[in-house]
């Protein structure tokens with residue numbers, strides 16, 4: 314393990330993760346801090362929390378040292394990433410998610426499967442997903458992808474994988490053992506949720522909540538006897554502060570047992586997408602390919618939509634939310650997830666270079682993932698990804714690199730220029746030269 318940890322350190326020290334980027338102009342931050350409130354106006358503007366039992370009486374000013382970690386996270390979101398590489402706030406943020414007292418729990422409306430929103434004394438919030446499946450269970454082959462369970466460990470592993478790929482587009486997620494009585498049943502104001510609690514025949518406390526899928530006694534989640542493994546993802550800024558736009562994936566599956574989607578029958582499908590806004594300009598297509606690569610590596614077939622922050626228009630990163638259906642199978646890869654890369658033959662240079670790095674023995678993807686996941690609090694209960702899942706990552710990475718090579722061969726055969734690799738580092742090189 315020690316050598317794996319130093320591999321991860323070496324990876325994050327590599328120049329490919331430490332490229333100089335231009336200073337961020339003010340309009341490229343998602344949120345702005347309001348100017349300091351004058352002391353005379355303070356009393357009326359201060360958050361009133363006395364009535365909300367369990368909350369801290371916080372007095373925030375514009376000095377970021379006094380900000381709670383979740384607020385620092387919100388203030389660090391920019392046009393290009395959710396958090397910076399080697400984020401000095403990450404330790405405190407994940408620590409809060411993992412250990413902070415839970416003062417309120419309610420169901421999150423919308424979505425198909427049970428999810429809860431939990432609040433901390435400093436007003437931070439997290440989205441909770443419970444463990445529904447043992448780590449070594451493989452998704453039933455006769456189950457359609459849209460009927461698959463969501464997995465708490467997939468949410469956790471997706472955050473680590475996204476960071477290792479250098480994207481930083483998944484909100485931080487940690488594992489936590491939640492006491493379903495003390496931290497859910499006893500404190501929830503949600504009567505509909507509270508009503509679904511029961512004690513199983515062997516004395517474990519279980520509940521199922523209300524949702525459109527898997528919220529019934531047969532699909533209850535149970536503590537052991539009260540402790541339940543779960544994932545807690547830090548909440549993004551409220552929609553009233555930062556509106557998000559949802560985009561339908563051009564390679565969306567049909568979500569029907571009998572129909573095929575257009576991309577499954579038209580081999581030239583990407584040439585249409587490339588001409589269609591917003592994929593015809595900027596980096597949207599290669600950003601989407603980045604997401605496709607993440608999904609192929611973790612076997613996520615459920616990427617029907619993705620979101621962006623409206624403030625940044627079309628010129629921004631894609632949020633990689635909702636990864637619960639990843640890591641369902643390790644013994645089989647799902648080639649259809651990689652179809653957009655195969656059909657479009659485009660990839661960011663910086664992504665491709667990092668993928669090649671991760672295929673080298675000294676930075677091997679499975680090793681750095683194992684090391685990264687060992688920092689999660691649930692690692693002491695059981696490894697977040699079993700060895701076969703880690704091995705599948707290396708195998709799938711090879712497939713991604715082979716797909717890119719095939720694209721390059723095909724293109725040189727066709728006598729084309731270098732259109733496979735999209736050089737997103739040119740502006741960085743300019744900066745380095747002008748700085749030097």
Ligand SMILES: Nc1ncnc2c1ncn2[C@@H]1O[C@H](COP(=O)(O)OP(=O)(O)OP(=O)(O)O)[C@@H](O)[C@H]1O
Pocket residue numbers: 423424425426427428440484546547548549620634635636637
């Ligand atoms: N960390 C987060 N902070 C704020 N909102 C989030 C976060 N993660 C997800 N969401 C929002 O919550 C909604 C539901 O989450 P999620 O997609 O994980 O649930 P789901 O049950 O899988 O939904 P669906 O079945 O529709 O895909 C998403 O549409 C997303 O906008």
Ligand SMILES: [Mn+2]
Pocket residue numbers: 615635
């Ligand atoms: Mn989903």
